[in-house]
Amino acid sequence: MEVKILTEHYDDDNFRTLEGYKAKGGYVELEKAFKMKPEDIIAEVKASGLRGRGGAGFPTGVKWGFLPNNGETRYLLCNADEGEPCTFKDRMMMERAPHQLIEGMIISAFAISSPKSYIYIRGEYVYAAKVVEKAIKEAYDAGLLGKNIMGSGFDHDMDIYLGAGAYICGEETGMISSLEGKKGQPKLKPPFPAVQGYLKKPTIVNNVETLAAVKYIIRDGAEAYKKHGTEKSAGTKLFSVAGDVNKPGNYEVPLGYPLMDLINNECGGMKGGELKAAIPGGTSAPIITAEEIQKATLDYECLAEMGTMLGSGSIVIMNDKRCMVDMLKVISHFYHHESCGQCTPCREGTGWLHKLVGSVVEGTAQETDIDLLCEVANKMKGRTICALSDAAALPVLGIVPKFRDEFQFFIREGYSKVKGQAHA
């Protein structure tokens, strides 16, 4: 069953305007937050168990707690560089409820005492950027941004920044580099952004959904928020479902929701064939088979146990007409295309993986290349500045062992086991 907290009013076209948003209780929580102490807001967010909705799932309140008390200007960055393939929840959130994000951000900024925030939106989301920019202007005009917001004495400025086409800018330090006007290459850690981020100042980077959720934690309280979800995965989450289902789309369900229920209920069941596999958390999450899907629940811990991850909450469902060699080729092309080129294992490895999978399809591979593919992927893991190298390796390490027969068949016969000779 969907539980609509964030998305309750998304069907209301007016919700994106300040007026419409206020009509549905908008900016009430901001007023409430201003009456709280910043440290109490942080404590509430910590207590709620809210985890980062961008992919890594790091506890938000804990992240906020890393800010040093050194008197330096703190920045809040909203990560709206939604680039993980098959994720499209943040775009919808910005297009349909920009004020929800802005309110969540002002509350969060107040909690961490930040005078300035940016919403970093991926360059392709031109429309979303326009909607958000307009909403920010409305908020300024209404005194919800700027000096002495709602008479609270709290000053806050907010701006958007449009990316220009680079997946890596979704990595928080890559985003910071990009915002600083450089190539969007991730930075060495330590220091972590909370200590030295944007312009070497303490910086918190949170996903759109994470920041929007803060509003509802203030509205309902941590206890109420925690009632949804599981012990370690609190609250509701948006899942972007795509692929072979009848009703692909964004669905807000409590964490811990069974994946089969999502497929059968919200998504209207399978389309075009029997269930074969799913990629549960963006393309970098290792694939799970139909059998595993039966037992999978949508929470951080269950998917981690299965050797995959919840990630950004994007789910690609595949039916039995899908060739896994082909799928891996598409995925490895993506990481090859998006590697920023800094760290050698990733820069060279992503190209190597892509070429190896390509050689399977082109008929120039040998059977030993299957093991080589896995070995190269294994050696790319955990050896680079950011997780893109791992993100490129994990799909290989998921798909190849689980569908090895398809790779062997392709190499031996020169065409896809699934699609047959006609599609070779």
Added chain:
Amino acid sequence: MLKCKINGKEVEVEEGTSIIEAFKKVDQDIAHYCWHPGLSVAGVCRLCMVEIEGNPRLQIACNTPVTEGMVVTNQSEMVKDAVKWGLDFHLINHPLDCPICDQAGECGLQDQYMQFGRYDSEMGQPKVKKKKVVDLGSKIVLDSERCILCSRCVRFTEEVSKTNELGIFNRGDHSEIGTYAGKPLENDYSVNTVDICPVGALTSKEFRFRQRVWFLKDKPSVCTGCSTGCHVDVYFNKEGLWRVKPRYSEVNGYWMCDEGRKIFKSTNVMTTEFVGERDDNKKRAIKKENRLTQAIHKESGKTVYKTALDSLGLLREKMNGVKKAALVLTGQYTSEEYTDLLGFWKSQFGVDNVYHWINHEDQMNEFDGLLIRGDKNPNTKGLQQAFEKAGITAKKDISNISDMDLVVVAGPENPWTFDDIPSVAQSLASNKSVVWLSATHVESAEQAGGNFQFIPVKTFAEKSGTFVNFEGKEQKFEKIDIFVEQALSLSEIATVLKGDFVKLDPVNQTERIHNEFVHERG
């Protein structure tokens, strides 16, 4: 201070020291390409992996600070595997053109390959093609395929020279270093990028294809290019010097200027100049005798060659009849030489007519903020100190020297730093006799008419001694080798003029250099 253990060796380091610096401190080998002590940390080559006790993940040594009690190793199987694979990732798209690559013999990839190499390449896929032989201006050539994108050169132009010519363009395995729109990499420090390039991607036009590095030997010395006195390594064989590279010191850090790299030219007997452009068919090498290998007497239009010692003997005889003599000194000799020659001169001719020949007095105090100083002499301070010690007030107006029976000039070792040589030679020609001590040919003086006697002297490479740099720091350096048999130092000349004997070192003491010779990379 923090105590830590590096490969089993206890070491104390200051707070803020990185693990890789601790490795260097205890002389433990650690593979690395992108880290350089004179640049910011990039952390991209991923080769300096270490295992830290209590941490399941390998860390890079360049960006991990040492903490109290840390136990670190790079000898474990896990680290060796990571380095082996790190190297493999570096090599898959690297061309195997070592036989024609100038870096061969001092290449980071070769060195690591010998240690960790996977002897069968597993890369069966076509390599990424990139730009070859990119002309980066008058000094440097780039081969993008050889580049391993360590970003050292880019960081150098950003952080040290602050000229920002270089960048890494594109991304992923299509990343390439380069300059915007093919602009040249021309700055006063550009060749440092060649030194710090761990592979053969950036090579120096001056040096490439001239010598295999394993046939060269290197010795430390001090640069004679200006009063900064950068510490350098001089690379040489029996034919002479081939290149000069900076050597770390507090004076110059890790760098030196491009101008200073020219100093080896004054030492070599023959020099080769290339005429014409790279793509020009008429491009040719012109070999020329650069050093003065024996004494030359130019008297009333006639040229007579003599050995240096014979020539000095004649001078000694002539000196007895001389009433009015002048001595002209330049700041390009050692303090020891000044003391000896001035000591002799004072007893023979007194202190009245001693001159300090200064090149561009107006620029003497210029400084570019990094290393280059306007005083293009390594030992102006030393010369001033020697004058003071000898109680000499040196004159500066050389053009006023006239009516002398004898003028002795200790000319500049690096003649290109004195653009008034022709006019000085011209004005000195009016004197009765001029003795010009010089390491190299002084063509303008040879053609000035008058009576000139040229006697070959040693360059910095052929003698030991002291230079006092701009801040008064005394910098001793040792002889490299002798390249011109007859060349004498000013001290030896003073000895001969006093009537004593000198024993000259034979040329080319450098033994044959064997292939096992391996030297440190920059």
Added chain:
Amino acid sequence: MFELSADGKEFVKKELARYETIESAIIPSLYQVQKENGGWVSEDAIAHLSDLMGIPEARINEVFHFYTMFNKKPVGKYHVQVCCNVACAMAGTREMTDMFLDEHKVKEGEMTEDGRFTFTRVECLGACDKAPMMQVNEDYYEDLTPESARNLLRDLK
């Protein structure tokens, strides 16, 4: 030599003052150049921006080459970017791109002879529930079929 319009220069000036560092203005300024230059950024524009912004050319050039949305060569009046990532590939966009290229007798990334189109395969544009989809200039077109896509291109004026 490319030069920004007076308004364009004014825009760059404002962007330079808008963020904490002037370098942050590079991306917005490149967008402005692209807008004024018919959809792509020429090499001389980098030198122009360098002059205008007081930022070394190499730094601007690095940013320019890093991001895929800056076009390195001229593009057609309609830049058709077809998503070929997982969900859209499953929905047939790779075949659809081949069809476009075939029908317009043009190679990927090249401009059609009449200057109307450039077709490029791009990565996920975040509209996977509406696959197959493509972006034409700034607009998304979703739930396509080969027929509807063909008609759409035909009707673009």
